[in-house]
Amino acid sequence: MDFTDTPEDAEFRAEVRGWLTANAEEKKPGAIYKAKYGEAALIPLSQEWQTKKFKAGFSGITTPLEYGGRGGTQIQQAIYDQEEVNFLVPRHIGSGIPLVIPTLLVYAKEEDKKQFIPEILRSDKLWCQLFSEPSAGSDLGGIRTRSERDGDDWVINGQKIWTSNAQHADLAILVTRSDPDAEKHKGLTYFYVDMKSPGIEVRPIKQISGMANFNEVFLTDVRIPDSQRLGEEGEGWRVAITTLMNERVSSGARPAPDFEDIFGLARDLEIEDGPAIANAAVREKLAHWYIQARGVDLTRMRTLTAMSRGQTPGPENSISKLVSAFKRQEIALFGMDLMDMGGGLMSRETTPMRAVFQEAALEAPSGRIAAGTDEILRNIIGERVLGLPREVRVDKDKPFRDLPTGV
Amino acid sequence: MNFDFSDDQRMLRDQAQKFLTDQSPPRVVRDVLEDSAKAYDEKLWGEMAALGWMGTAIPEEYGGAGLCPEDLCVLAEELGRSLAPTPFSSSVYLATEALLLAGSEDQKQKYLPDLAMGETIGCFALAEGVGVPTPKNISVTASNGALSGVKEPVADGDVANFVVVLARSGAADERGMSLYLVDLDGVDRESVETIDPTRSHARLTFNGTSAELLGAEGEGWDLVQKIIDRAAVYFAFEQVGGAQASLDMAVDYAKNRFAFGRPIGSYQAIKHKLADMYIATELARSNAYYGAWAITTGAPDVSVAAAAARVAASEAFNHAARENIQTHGGMGFTWEFDCHMYYRRAKILSLNLGGERRWKDRLISQLEARNAA
Amino acid sequence: MDFNDTTSEAEFRVEARDWLASQVPKREPGQAYAVRRGDDALLPLAKEWQAKKFEANFAGINLPKEYGGRGDTRVEQIIFAQEEANFVTPPTVFGISHGMVVPTLLAYATEEQKQRYVPATLRGDEVWCQLFSEPAGGSDLAGLRTRSERDGDEWTVNGQKIWTSGGHYADLGVLVTRSDAGVEKHKGLTYFFIDMKSPGIEVRQIKQISGASHFNEVFFTDLKIPDSQRLGKEGEGWRVAITTLMNERVETGVRPAPDFDDIFALARDLVLEDGPAIADDAIRDQLADWYVQTRGVQLTRMRTMTAMSRGQQPGPENSIAKVVNSSKRQRIAQFGMDLMDMGGIVRDRASMPMESLFQDAMLDSPGNRIAAGTDEILRNVIGERVLGLPREVRVDKDKPFADLAALEK
Numbered sequence A: 001m002d003f004t005d006t007p008e009d010a011e012f013r014a015e016v017r018g019w020l021t022a023n024a025e026e027k028k029p030g031a032i033y034k035a036k037y038g039e040a041a042l043i044p045l046s047q048e049w050q051t052k053k054f055k056a057g058f059s060g061i062t063t064p065l066e067y068g069g070r071g072g073t074q075i076q077q078a079i080y081d082q083e084e085v086n087f088l089v090p091r092h093i094g095s096g097i098p099l100v101i102p103t104l105l106v107y108a109k110e111e112d113k114k115q116f117i118p119e120i121l122r123s124d125k126l127w128c129q130l131f132s133e134p135s136a137g138s139d140l141g142g143i144r145t146r147s148e149r150d151g152d153d154w155v156i157n158g159q160k161i162w163t164s165n166a167q168h169a170d171l172a173i174l175v176t177r178s179d180p181d182a183e184k185h186k187g188l189t190y191f192y193v194d195m196k197s198p199g200i201e202v203r204p205i206k207q208i209s210g211m212a213n214f215n216e217v218f219l220t221d222v223r224i225p226d227s228q229r230l231g232e233e234g235e236g237w238r239v240a241i242t243t244l245m246n247e248r249v250s251s252g253a254r255p256a257p258d259f260e261d262i263f264g265l266a267r268d269l270e271i272e273d274g275p276a277i278a279n280a281a282v283r284e285k286l287a288h289w290y291i292q293a294r295g296v297d298l299t300r301m302r303t304l305t306a307m308s309r310g311q312t313p314g315p316e317n318s319i320s321k322l323v324s325a326f327k328r329q330e331i332a333l334f335g336m337d338l339m340d341m342g343g344g345l346m347s348r349e350t351t352p353m354r355a356v357f358q359e360a361a362l363e364a365p366s367g368r369i370a371a372g373t374d375e376i377l378r379n380i381i382g383e384r385v386l387g388l389p390r391e392v393r394v395d396k397d398k399p400f401r402d403l404p405t406g407v
Numbered sequence B: 001m002n003f004d005f006s007d008d009q010r011m012l013r014d015q016a017q018k019f020l021t022d023q024s025p026p027r028v029v030r031d032v033l034e035d036s037a038k039a040y041d042e043k044l045w046g047e048m049a050a051l052g053w054m055g056t057a058i059p060e061e062y063g064g065a066g067l068c069p070e071d072l073c074v075l076a077e078e079l080g081r082s083l084a085p086t087p088f089s090s091s092v093y094l095a096t097e098a099l100l101l102a103g104s105e106d107q108k109q110k111y112l113p114d115l116a117m118g119e120t121i122g123c124f125a126l127a128e129g130v131g132v133p134t135p136k137n138i139s140v141t142a143s144n145g146a147l148s149g150v151k152e153p154v155a156d157g158d159v160a161n162f163v164v165v166l167a168r169s170g171a172a173d174e175r176g177m178s179l180y181l182v183d184l185d186g187v188d189r190e191s192v193e194t195i196d197p198t199r200s201h202a203r204l205t206f207n208g209t210s211a212e213l214l215g216a217e218g219e220g221w222d223l224v225q226k227i228i229d230r231a232a233v234y235f236a237f238e239q240v241g242g243a244q245a246s247l248d249m250a251v252d253y254a255k256n257r258f259a260f261g262r263p264i265g266s267y268q269a270i271k272h273k274l275a276d277m278y279i280a281t282e283l284a285r286s287n288a289y290y291g292a293w294a295i296t297t298g299a300p301d302v303s304v305a306a307a308a309a310r311v312a313a314s315e316a317f318n319h320a321a322r323e324n325i326q327t328h329g330g331m332g333f334t335w336e337f338d339c340h341m342y343y344r345r346a347k348i349l350s351l352n353l354g355g356e357r358r359w360k361d362r363l364i365s366q367l368e369a370r371n372a373a
Numbered sequence C: 001m002d003f004n005d006t007t008s009e010a011e012f013r014v015e016a017r018d019w020l021a022s023q024v025p026k027r028e029p030g031q032a033y034a035v036r037r038g039d040d041a042l043l044p045l046a047k048e049w050q051a052k053k054f055e056a057n058f059a060g061i062n063l064p065k066e067y068g069g070r071g072d073t074r075v076e077q078i079i080f081a082q083e084e085a086n087f088v089t090p091p092t093v094f095g096i097s098h099g100m101v102v103p104t105l106l107a108y109a110t111e112e113q114k115q116r117y118v119p120a121t122l123r124g125d126e127v128w129c130q131l132f133s134e135p136a137g138g139s140d141l142a143g144l145r146t147r148s149e150r151d152g153d154e155w156t157v158n159g160q161k162i163w164t165s166g167g168h169y170a171d172l173g174v175l176v177t178r179s180d181a182g183v184e185k186h187k188g189l190t191y192f193f194i195d196m197k198s199p200g201i202e203v204r205q206i207k208q209i210s211g212a213s214h215f216n217e218v219f220f221t222d223l224k225i226p227d228s229q230r231l232g233k234e235g236e237g238w239r240v241a242i243t244t245l246m247n248e249r250v251e252t253g254v255r256p257a258p259d260f261d262d263i264f265a266l267a268r269d270l271v272l273e274d275g276p277a278i279a280d281d282a283i284r285d286q287l288a289d290w291y292v293q294t295r296g297v298q299l300t301r302m303r304t305m306t307a308m309s310r311g312q313q314p315g316p317e318n319s320i321a322k323v324v325n326s327s328k329r330q331r332i333a334q335f336g337m338d339l340m341d342m343g344g345i346v347r348d349r350a351s352m353p354m355e356s357l358f359q360d361a362m363l364d365s366p367g368n369r370i371a372a373g374t375d376e377i378l379r380n381v382i383g384e385r386v387l388g389l390p391r392e393v394r395v396d397k398d399k400p401f402a403d404l405a406a407l408e409k
């Protein structure tokens, strides 16, 4: 084992750090980026940053050169990510880099790859993910949005929900039901679609924080040329699995507040008898979060090593999301508890760390739901990692239209 | 021995529940949430006043109903369940209790009848921003009957008519603290944003504001402890009500939402989650009942009972509200669903009288004191 | 509400306390009886103590006088248990006999049998064991396979039971068997009581993780039982078993140590790196959680009592006490050891704080989370029977038992 860089890695790290120092502001403990996720102001900032990275060869580090990437290794990507978290930079917006590129690489035609992948890496075009439906979230195989073939086109009718960034997206990946008479996972077909197509209507949904970052998307007689199908007709489930596998390979960026932030708060904040960090009950919690945060980082590194040996990342990636999402919620709520009677105050001007704890308290619940709920991830770990038997399924071996829905 | 509310009290509970189901449905709470100009629901407050709720524990000689704290607890649970957006907790559990505990005859005569009718709203100002208020750091000072300094966040400080303020009248120690009554007319006050807009909060700035002692000079700190002990029990009932409502919502959703061809409540990940919410809520309810009895009878271990009620209830409500969102999946994360109103309220209630960490510490201190006695 | 005793309750409490004080020493926090559960020496001591209680009319407090009880209510029973907890008395070995078997006999035995067995059981002269669990069926009790076949007025039983607490010293046992494998699993069961000295019974002790051997395997080879010892109808054994089990979860409030008081006492006594443990904020934080749980369970039980005194039946909400207390006991035991730091691993009654109570309980408490309904089963019970959530999809319904048994192979 070697937790230090090889000479080549070290060189790459120095290059990255040098570039980041020249182009971004270093993060001080407790500092929070000026525009928050979900705010419209973030989008141009994110696009600008992404373009900069692209030009410097740091966007899509593992993506092949011919599609505008760097053609580098997973380790290099990890090094870049490790360095970038020390700077105040905007998040990438949409599903393009994490989900769409890996799916296009496997399923798209050469010309589509050549066109779309560089656009995504530069953030010229934003993508969203049209998967979930009102009656099909965890149970994605239960989607009902219909696709019917009409010559060289497909006609789509139905409704999607929870689509993050649909209001900003230029394109989308879309799963539909092309055959309701087949077993539920067998009648699906997968497309990409232009979000400006006639028949697509996007209605924002307000989140509990008051922001509206996700949407309902209604599809009425939307026509998609068959050339935009990804994978075979009826094999949409397989394509969707490729997409979702990548959903759980997290980049290592940890949305605040995380350990460093609560540690910073505990050092700064005076409680009844001195700085909070001197209180044993606080220290105990901090220790708990530190080993979790560090455990997740190190587990990710082990995965990287496995990947660099050619293994594919498996369901053990679920650990990272499961632990981090819950930890973030706990840290947010505990940060407020430490602020005691004033902990409910929520002003970016006066609340410590620009109210990151308060704002995160209203955002963190989604981390435990989006991209696989806590419960589903535990099922995945139980069944796919530990090999435990599956739940008794009542939705198998029957035509989709005959399944119980509760309504 | 009898460990349940009396028949009369249970009748009161049923009436309160029915009244609040009609008068404080989620839509009413939501109106306050969404309308930043609206600090509370005045119509609801008026209806509650007409039922005499604010005067529940005020003696008849001051215009109240002369009932006991237990009766007020019955109402508190229902107010918590319905998230009633009113200044009830500030005015009744804190300001009224402060006057009952420490008010001179004149002060009681002056304030209590109007408080009982809901015509006057009182509030209570202890916090001074982020952090724990202690005798060492309380910075609002009193001299020659005038207060200076800033209190924040003060629940209902923007709508109340008067405030009970803890201020430093002497040294920066427990004996240097006193309580004051301040008329809020003309006081500089500003609404502040908190995580629960269904309960309004304010920043009060005193600038040589004239104030009247409540209780003896130098007794403020001790009085605050007593007031907070009692308020902790009332708050605990609101929290238990909120936890129960969160649990009920989650159970209802889990029975009706299907995934993979089955109701999600048939999966143990959800079933056991809800069982744990139920357990926490019941344990909190039991601790709250004992707290109610202890403040009603002045039991010798009232401080232990109050702290236990508060710790159990804060944990139960925060837990239930959080996992209620989780049970609802994406729906739980929408503004449209009511889950977040409980999540917000759970947190603000557990902070208003001081955070969970501090109450746990206080509980152990009280147990040590009881053991030493 | 009134958490105080009524006049008559207060009188009873004084009577109980005075009597206890005249018989046994008062208990200091953390103090345990010299002989522990599972020790062989316990049985005669426990029987002696039970006989004393019986003679003083403190056994079967809520049971009818004609069967040797006191004829009072559950409130008095609980008051006595509360008082007894403040004294050093032998841990009971009569939990099954009094808590489960007596109520079952009262509901299903003939008058003659009640007269014969209940008083002797209350006096502690006769000890019972519960022959329910089998290797293939613990949580899933109805999956049991021990066969009973009728031949005129006699039954012949073959099969095996396991986890039978006290089976090695019990005089009598209650037994559930499968009398008909051709019907649905809950329908083919028949319930008996038996003399443990009957030919055809072999008891083998099982060593637990603590090293003690408190439970057993029990083998039946052509055991003969007269039909008069059947409780309930043939094929209705499940209903009788439910009566036995329902009473399993109505606890009296006796909490095996260590509980909050013990860890609180330990924290006050023990000096850590910078003072007494109790001054450490992290420890206080933990203690507070356990206090509100402990108190919450006690008070919840009291609320249940009030409901019962109004004529309501105790429901599945009693599961709360067991779920909370058994995990709490395990965590307290482990935390107590953690407080003792490097020395915490030593298991020596002579030298360790509180006679090694925490160390012993660490090895004993896992059993609490399994016996009498596992944590998981109790959460199912709460979810389904209290909250009304839909049941699991069951694959073992509406099929003859014989087909199911074949499926598992």
Ligand SMILES: Cc1cc2nc3c(=O)[nH]c(=O)nc-3n(C[C@H](O)[C@H](O)[C@H](O)COP(=O)(O)OP(=O)(O)OC[C@H]3O[C@@H](n4cnc5c(N)ncnc54)[C@H](O)[C@@H]3O)c2cc1C
Pocket (backbone or CB within 6 Å): A128, A129, A130, A131, A132, A133, A134, A135, A136, A137, A138, A139, A161, A162, A163, A164, A165, A214, A366, A369, A370, A371, A372, A373, A374, A375, A376, A379, B257, B258, B259, B260, B264, B267, B268, B269, B270, B326, B327, B328, B329, B330, B331, B333
């Ligand atoms: C902020 C946010 C952004 C999102 N962005 C997108 C997006 O861009 N595109 C997109 O397609 N989707 C998106 N989603 C949707 C997300 O994928 C779904 O919300 C998620 O899969 C859960 O589905 P659901 O909301 O229907 O909940 P349900 O599936 O109804 O789940 C409800 C509850 O039941 C539990 N449950 C369900 N099945 C089981 C089981 N078998 N065992 C145990 N428990 C179970 C769940 O864990 C949950 O607690 C987003 C969601 C959020 C919150």
Ligand SMILES: Cc1cc2nc3c(=O)[nH]c(=O)nc-3n(C[C@H](O)[C@H](O)[C@H](O)COP(=O)(O)OP(=O)(O)OC[C@H]3O[C@@H](n4cnc5c(N)ncnc54)[C@H](O)[C@@H]3O)c2cc1C
Pocket (backbone or CB within 6 Å): B268, C129, C130, C131, C132, C133, C134, C135, C136, C137, C138, C139, C140, C162, C163, C164, C165, C166, C215, C367, C368, C370, C371, C372, C373, C374, C375, C376, C377, C380
């Ligand atoms: C100290 C001790 C004393 C005992 N004394 C007696 C006695 O005197 N007489 C007697 O008859 N029995 C006795 N038992 C047996 C006891 O009742 C069983 O051990 C218990 O019912 C669990 O059964 P099992 O051991 O077969 O475990 P299993 O039923 O095999 O359970 C194994 C695990 O699976 C879980 N599990 C099982 N079914 C489900 C489900 N549907 N959903 C979720 N999880 C599930 C359980 O919770 C457990 O964690 C005793 C046990 C112990 C530990």
